[in-house]
Amino acid sequence: GACNNESRGALIVLEGLDRCGKTSQSSRLVSYLEGLGHSAELWRFPDRTTSVGQMISAYLLNQSELDDRTIHLLFSANRWEKRSMMETKLKAGTTLIVDRYSYSGVAFSSAKGVDLEWCKAPEIGLLAPDLVLYLDMPPEKASERGGYGDERYEHLEFQKKVAQCYQILCDPSWKMVDACQPIEDVQKQLQKIVLDNVLACRKGKPLSLLWS
Ligand code: FDM
Numbered sequence: 343g344a345c346n347n348e349s350r351g352a353l354i355v356l357e358g359l360d361r362c363g364k365t366s367q368s369s370r371l372v373s374y375l376e377g378l379g380h381s382a383e384l385w386r387f388p389d390r391t392t393s394v395g396q397m398i399s400a401y402l403l404n405q406s407e408l409d410d411r412t413i414h415l416l417f418s419a420n421r422w423e424k425r426s427m428m429e430t431k432l433k434a435g436t437t438l439i440v441d442r443y444s445y446s447g448v449a450f451s452s453a454k455g456v457d458l459e460w461c462k463a464p465e466i467g468l469l470a471p472d473l474v475l476y477l478d479m480p481p482e483k484a485s486e487r488g489g490y491g492d493e494r495y496e497h498l499e500f501q502k503k504v505a506q507c508y509q510i511l512c513d514p515s516w517k518m519v520d521a522c523q524p525i526e527d528v529q530k531q532l533q534k535i536v537l538d539n540v541l542a543c544r545k546g547k548p549l550s551l552l553w554s
Contacts, residue, residue: 349435350432350433350435350544351381351382351431351432351434351437351438352536353437353440353469353470353471353473354371354438354439354440354473354475354536355440355471356368356440356441356442356475357442357443357446357476357508358477358478358479359501359505359508360484360490361479361484361485361487361488361490362477362479362521363521363525363528364442365441366525367528367529368384368439368440368441369384371529371533371536372384372439374533375437375439375536375537375540381435382436382437383436383437383438384439385424385428385440385441386442387421387440387441387442387446388417389424394416394419394423398416402495403494404492410455411451411460414447414456414461417446419464422464422468425468428469429469429549439536444468445474447461448461448465449504449507449508450504452507453506458510462553465552466551466552467551468552469549470549470553470554474517475516475517475532475535476508476517477521478520480505481501483522484501485498485501519531519532
């Protein structure tokens, strides 16, 4: 049946620097899965639609000032407020393609100098992704791509620090994809990895929790 563990959806996260192509690749992946008849949704963090998300959005737009730990905990709260819906959707068989997750939370805050273990702590107990796709692109290249907007973190020097923090966080289970390739080539590589993962989750791979 649609609600047993054997047919659950996969929790698939895309990570990478600003302007590496995560957002367009994420929506293409959802279309791809839907085209194959799978139930799939595009999610993103921060989710700016909630009241916590609106505080985060104001901060990112430089309309408010918050200290580094306060904004870190708001980003984390923004994931916690979506956790039960996430679990419900996955158990109902929907695959979630998530544009940024806890790794962005830890990489961006630790790039400011906040202790890495402190950054991880509020993330403990969130659902662990079944798959992390890292869209790998040098910060210099990403910064040239259509330019950055005006948001708080969209500066080359900061993005270089974020890249180093992602390096510390990444583990051997992450799939690194060279995001400097043509967009169609990146998409083809992502599609294969994602489909394999969706099928593995349908076969009964259990859900697990961060950080394990
Ligand atoms: N960001 C994103 C964080 O600093 N912490 C987090 O937990 C998350 C999810 O917010 F610069 C940063 C990353 C990025 C900014 O991202 C907003 P989008 O993808 O441009 O909305």
